[in-house]
Amino acid sequence: MMLGRTWKNVDDEAQKEIKKYLLEKGGAEGEAKGEYEDWRIRFSDSTFTYYTTGTLYSTFSKSYDPAVLKAWRQIDSIAGPTYTLPTKDFLIGLDETGKGEVAGHTILTAVIFPKEVFEDVNLLVGPADTKKRHKFSYWDEIFKQLDRLRRSGFDFVTEKVPPWHVDRYNLSKMMDVTYQRILSIFFRRARIKSCRIVLDDYGVGDTLNRFLKFLENQGAEVIVTTNAEDTFLEAKTASLVSKRTREAVMRAINQNPDFQIDGLSIGSANASNPQTIEWLEKWYNSKRKWPWFIKRSFKTIRKIEGKPEKVEKETPPID
Numbered sequence: 001m002m003l004g005r006t007w008k009n010v011d012d013e014a015q016k017e018i019k020k021y022l023l024e025k026g027g028a029e030g031e032a033k034g035e036y037e038d039w040r041i042r043f044s045d046s047t048f049t050y051y052t053t054g055t056l057y058s059t060f061s062k063s064y065d066p067a068v069l070k071a072w073r074q075i076d077s078i079a080g081p082t083y084t085l086p087t088k089d090f091l092i093g094l095d096e097t098g099k100g101e102v103a104g105h106t107i108l109t110a111v112i113f114p115k116e117v118f119e120d121v122n123l124l125v126g127p128a129d130t131k132k133r134h135k136f137s138y139w140d141e142i143f144k145q146l147d148r149l150r151r152s153g154f155d156f157v158t159e160k161v162p163p164w165h166v167d168r169y170n171l172s173k174m175m176d177v178t179y180q181r182i183l184s185i186f187f188r189r190a191r192i193k194s195c196r197i198v199l200d201d202y203g204v205g206d207t208l209n210r211f212l213k214f215l216e217n218q219g220a221e222v223i224v225t226t227n228a229e230d231t232f233l234e235a236k237t238a239s240l241v242s243k244r245t246r247e248a249v250m251r252a253i254n255q256n257p258d259f260q261i262d263g264l265s266i267g268s269a270n271a272s273n274p275q276t277i278e279w280l281e282k283w284y285n286s287k288r289k290w291p292w293f294i295k296r297s298f299k300t301i302r303k304i305e306g307k308p309e310k311v312e313k314e315t316p317p318i319d
Contacts, residue, residue, distance in 0.1 A: 006058075010054050017078050018074075023041065025043070027042060027043040037052070038050045038051060043071060084232050086196070089190070090115070092112045092198065093110065093198050094235070099171065102280070103253070105293075107242040108175060108179065109245070110156065110179065110182040111234060112190065113153055113237075117153060121154070121233060121237060128240055135251075136244070136247040140244055140248075146237070156237075157182045161175075163296075169314050171313075173316055183211070192215055199228065265279065271298075
């Protein structure tokens with residue numbers, strides 16, 4: 001599955017230049033559809049649509065027309081790239097998913113790829129909507145194409161933190177330990193000073209901060225920021241791999257009849273999801289023991305059980 005491209009916050013001067021380029025290169029302007037479309041141009045087998053919000057979207061070229069890919073690069077040069085361009089030879093991104101859900105594993109992922117495949121990764125991952133929940137097939141189709149880049153240097157490491165560890169240990173400290181271990185694995189194949197490391201900030205602890213400072217002193221570029229996947233392709237790629245792994249787990253749980261009650265499955269495991277809350281309440285009222293995937297220390301679960309006190313967590317072992 002290939003997706004299109006999106007550019008946001010394209011100003012008026014830039015959109016005029018982009019429109020002119022597309023028309024000069026053979027594009028045909030069509031009628032704008034709806035009040036939010038400013039213009040649309042058919043270019044080869046892709047449609048470029050500019051919206052009054054300043055967003056430009058191009059559908060993917062099913063024929064893989066090089067002219068469309070060239071147009072995308074030209075738009076990048078006019079409007080600016082969506083993601084921060086490589087500043088080091090290797091790009092490392094770290095992100096997690098499932099941290100706040102009441103069920104299932106918390107998935108930690110780190111990816112690494114050389115700057116030479118940045119554009120290839122961008123074509124696959126850049127258009128993906130990682131802010132919304134999707135079925136496993138959505139993530140899996142993108143991942144399969146991403147996995148083909150292994151021969152070009154793309155790689156990743158995924159760690160699953162099971163619910164029983166979340167219930168026992170401080171999760172942020174577990175993430176600190178796990179990310180440090182994964183980074184150490186990556187530095188067996190890439191020199192520290194050749195790497196840009198981007199970490200989505202979850203409240204990084206002192207131990208990992210000291211390690212990241214050490215990496216900076218060795219010449220690495222280290223960026224710890226919130227919403228990292230909005231700006232850094234490597235962080236978004238880690239997010240996508242994490243979501244694919246977690247969705248596989250949740251799909252198996254939802255499809256297992258042993259974990260259904262009155263025909264109802266747990267759903268997304270997000271505490272704001274009515275289906276999830278209904279399932280939790282029905283399961284608890286059935287007097288059955290919580291299944292393995294429930295995070296019993298979470299406030300939502302404790303509230304259902306009538307246990308208002310907060311669970312004290314242990315510091316995880318370093319290894």
